[in-house]
Amino acid sequence: MNPVETEQTAGYSNNVTPKTATDMSVGEWIITMLIMIIPIVNLVMLFIWGFGNPDPRRNYARASLIWMAISIGLIIIFYGVIFAFIFSLNSY
Template sequence: MESYETEQREGLQNNAISKTVSEISVGEWLISMLIMIIPIVNIVMLFIWGFGSPDPRRNYARASLIWMAICIGLAVLFYGVVIALFFTVGGY
């Protein structure tokens, strides 16, 4: 029983160490932000970071893609309502 608890503690310590090793430096974040400025490239990179090989930016990329999908959906809904109103008012 004691060896099992020791293995669990060592596993938790190894996870803590691996998290600090995979941290991204400030320079790498600056480059990532620069990539996010470039149209089309940013969407491609978000898909690569979010669903490609394990990357520390995975959660950020997935969250950004979710927000993009929500914004696109709201924009389509808004413009659909505006166009529908335009055609209904234009009939009079």
């Protein structure tokens, strides 16, 4: 029996989960963050991680893409309002 099984059989409620192969180390996350710094490459890698083979970064990639889409939508609305305001002043 491994230690997790012995604690569970003894009646202790220990929420210890063993580390699986899909967990990422700190070094792997540092490399991921370095990739996110590079323009265009970050967007391509987010799509690969988010919609490619199962990857531990899948939820991070999908959340980042959602935030990018929200940001782009807000920027378009903001500049649309600014341009509409500028063009409405020129009509006088």
